[in-house]
Amino acid sequence: DGGITQSPKYLFRKEGQNVTLSCEQNLNHDAMYWYRQDPGQGLRLIYYSQIVNDFQKGDIAEGYSVSREKKESFPLTVTSAQKNPTAFYLCATFRTVNTEAFFGQGTRLTVV
Amino acid sequence: AQSVTQPDIHITVSEGASLELRCNYSYGATPYLFWYVQSPGQGLQLLLKYFSGDTLVQGIKGFEAEFKRSQSSFNLRKPSVHWSDAAEYFCAVESYGQNFVFGPGTRLSVLP
Numbered sequence: 001d002g003g004i005t006q007s008p009k010y011l012f013r014k015e016g017q018n019v020t021l022s023c024e025q026n027l028n029h030d031a032m033y034w035y036r037q038d039p040g041q042g043l044r045l046i047y048y049s050q051i052v053n054d055f056q057k058g059d060i061a062e063g064y065s066v067s068r069e070k071k072e073s074f075p076l077t078v079t080s081a082q083k084n085p086t087a088f089y090l091c092a093t094f095r096t097v098n099t100e101a102f103f104g105q106g107t108r109l110t111v112v
Numbered sequence: 113a114q115s116v117t118q119p120d121i122h123i124t125v126s127e128g129a130s131l132e133l134r135c136n137y138s139y140g141a142t143p144y145l146f147w148y149v150q151s152p153g154q155g156l157q158l159l160l161k162y163f164s165g166d167t168l169v170q171g172i173k174g175f176e177a178e179f180k181r182s183q184s185s186f187n188l189r190k191p192s193v194h195w196s197d198a199a200e201y202f203c204a205v206e207s208y209g210q211n212f213v214f215g216p217g218t219r220l221s222v223l224p
Contacts, residue, residue: 033212035214040121040216042217043202048211058211088153090155092156100158101156101204104155106154106155108153
């Protein structure tokens with residue numbers, strides 16, 4: 001099946017730890033995006049990549065890092081510098097610019 | 113700057129009643145417009161989209177939306193709501209060369 005796979009579905013992190021969220025796609029889409037979702041705030045853009053080996057900061061990139069070494073993969077690392085990381089994280093892909101977004105099922109990160 | 117507003121944070125309707133969810137945008141040019149639906153703990157699913165042409169667009173699950181340029185609106189409608197429609201609904205806007213901008217979402221509750 002073509003789609004976007006985010007793993008894990010639930011993730012718990014101790015304060016001061018870095019964690020990496022996985023996003024894999026087999027849709028052959030060029031662009032991949034990471035969003036953070038908090039209750040009542042909609043989706044906020046963290047990082048995006050429109051081509052392999054290139055990525056751009058979104059609106060709330062501080063405390064996060066990404067890589068895009070392969071077209072299929074766009075992992076997001078939540079670093080210890082992110083002061084309030086508990087949230088729902090969504091990965092999305094776009095076939096090209098100005099087309100609709102396709103979403104993964106999300107990862108819920110909780111700091112314990 | 114581009115922005116999207118969804119004036120209603122939470123709407124409750126009875127099953128079988130009609131539904132209208134409001135979306136207004138602020139954009140310099142005619143944007144591309146989208147409605148997504150999100151069930152709890154899940155990713156977002158595209159309901160419908162408007163790129164050009166007929167201003168009344170049909171989507172999945174019996175939803176439709178109308179683009180009104182004069183009002184900068186793209187309201188989502190359904191003539192008869194089903195209990196399974198209870199979810200969160202996001203309006204999104206995209207303009208050429210710009211990233212998606214999502215509204216804050218409207219949570220729909222359906223009474224039996």
